[in-house]
Amino acid sequence: MAWPLDAVLTAVLIAAPTLLAVLFLLLWLAARRRLRQLAGEQTASARARVDLELSVAEQGGRLRIIRELHDLALHRVTSMIADAEGARYASGTDPAAAIRAAATIAETGRAALADMRRVNSLVRETEADVLLQPTLKSTRDLFKIMRDAGLGVTFDESGEPYELSAGAELAIYRILQEALSNSLKWGGDGTEARVSFTWTSQGLQVRVDDDGIRNAAVRKGLDPDNGGAGYTVEDDLRTLTQEIIGPGIEEMRERTELFGGVFSASQTAGVGFSVSAVFPALRHHNGVHGVDLTRGGTR
Known part of the structure; x- marks a missing residue:
């Protein structure tokens, strides 16, 4: 038996608000779920960003120290070369000056070696941090x-x-x-x-x-x-x-x-x-x- 058209329309009109309410509720729940997911992702991203910023800042500080020590070592080596040239010229006429120059060269060389060891230590520490795995x-x-x-x-x-x-x-x-x-x-x-x-x-x-x-x-x-x-x-x-x-x-x-x-x-x-x-x-x-x-x- 066919339903009268007016009865069908009435049933649709009565059910429509309920269907719309259910639809809006489902959409609202989906939106809330997505917002919670985004909040969790943002929290994880924020933690990762903070860790990365701290790591970059620390490595940047080490690189500055390495660069400064490298420049200082270059200056010391340059001084050693100049002292060695002076000692070579003075060795024939003023042996005492040549001895003093040699002592200066040795002292400068030890200081340069100490700087290079500091550079090497910083490099190793940096490598260890990069390769370090959680325990x-x-x-x-x-x-x-x-x-x-x-x-x-x-x-x-x-x-x-x-x-x-x-x-x-x-x-x-x-x-x-x-x-x-x-x-x-x-x-x-x-x-x-x-x-x-x-x-x-x-x-x-x-x-x-x-x-x-x-x-x-x-x-x-x-x-x-x-x-x-x-x-x-x-x-x-x-x-x-x-x-x-x-x-x-x-x-x-x-x-x-x-x-x-x-x-x-x-x-x-x-x-x-x-x-x-x-x-x-x-x-x-x-x-x-x-x-x-x-x-x-x-x-």
């Missing part, structure tokens, strides 16, 4: 940077720490860097992240838990404690079945697997995100399936 000790600096950017970071450690290879320390640092950056990006200012290291006799578990979802709800003016976070039972089910993916997640997984570890990322509905990197045999891992190749099985 586990660098995580303290990373935590400070993230706190300055608005992320609350707490750290706890259990077990007995031991020395790791440079590659393993770099992998752990990059995992922490990516995880904390994601916490700030998705949760925004005020998000709290808890970093924990659990050392075992042969391995290490690195874990980062944040309350980014809860904090994002609070920033919107909602009350998570009274059901205001907006999540449902479906969200709880989704967290149990949905796999978290993304370029950053894949990079953390690859870095973990490179050292024989297992990586996982999960979401707690209404609370936040967690990442875990478990390295069962990190202490002796050497690229051969984690087999301990050290003499006598000890390090």
Whole structure:
């Protein structure tokens, strides 16, 4: 049976405001999500810019010192040449003057050598800074940077720490860097992240838990404690079945697997995100399936 035209028009007119409201709501939510993404990108860009500016300023200062010492060394060498010429001419008629000139040349040469050693030291320091890779000790600096950017970071450690290879320390640092950056990006200012290291006799578990979802709800003016976070039972089910993916997640997984570890990322509905990197045999891992190749099985 065909619907009367006037009834169809009436239904359309009644539904139109609702449809428009839903459309505007979707557009508004998409715009807010994009703004949060842009804010996170701007924060990361600002941190990178500050680090780059400090590095450039430091290297510029070293280059000025190197240039000044180089000019001074050139002046000393020029004086040595002049003194040597004078000593050569005086050697036939005034041996005493030639001896004094030789002593002056030796003193000037030692001073020039000292300047060149200073230049060499500065060059080596600059090269070391350029080639320097983060270590586990660098995580303290990373935590400070993230706190300055608005992320609350707490750290706890259990077990007995031991020395790791440079590659393993770099992998752990990059995992922490990516995880904390994601916490700030998705949760925004005020998000709290808890970093924990659990050392075992042969391995290490690195874990980062944040309350980014809860904090994002609070920033919107909602009350998570009274059901205001907006999540449902479906969200709880989704967290149990949905796999978290993304370029950053894949990079953390690859870095973990490179050292024989297992990586996982999960979401707690209404609370936040967690990442875990478990390295069962990190202490002796050497690229051969984690087999301990050290003499006598000890390090």
